[in-house]
Amino acid sequence: MELGWSKLTLGDVATRAGVAKTTLYRRWAGKNELVVDAVAELFDELRLPDCGTLAADIEGVVLQFAAILARPEAKSGLMAVVAESVRDDALRERIRASIVDRQKRLVLEGRARAQARGELPPADPEETARTVDLIFDMVAGTVVHRTLVSARPADEVWVRGFTRLLLQGLTATT
Incomplete structure (x- = not known):
């Protein structure tokens, strides 16, 4: 991605x-598919740590996510394919399937773990399906905006405040 999106070719990559x-x-x-898959592999490195509380687990995964977004290949790759997807519905769908939907596993895992610990009440499947997308969008959207759009750090202090605010919303609605 050092060449920039418009100049990148599969020949250069090869x-x-x-x-x-x-x-x-x-x-x-083509390059769209290659870059989406490369970015997806970076995000597949994310693991929900088991730190003993939902708050600590969220903080851990958000810090991992911010660290991945700070990597030049993730930053340039993600920004390029998202920008290109504005004009390409098939690319947008590939991003959703290869990156977004695969990472929703973290929300499901965190929710199940918090329920097992008694931090969240059991939820019915319909309610879980409705909120997984919302929770994922809130976390991913906020961290991407903070780090890539605003170019501000998602450091431990910021992540702690974000997590506290997120959990206030989660516990108020469950």
């Missing part, structure tokens, strides 16, 4: 990776 272009084209139709 040269840098030391493989034939045909190797890349067997797996990806």
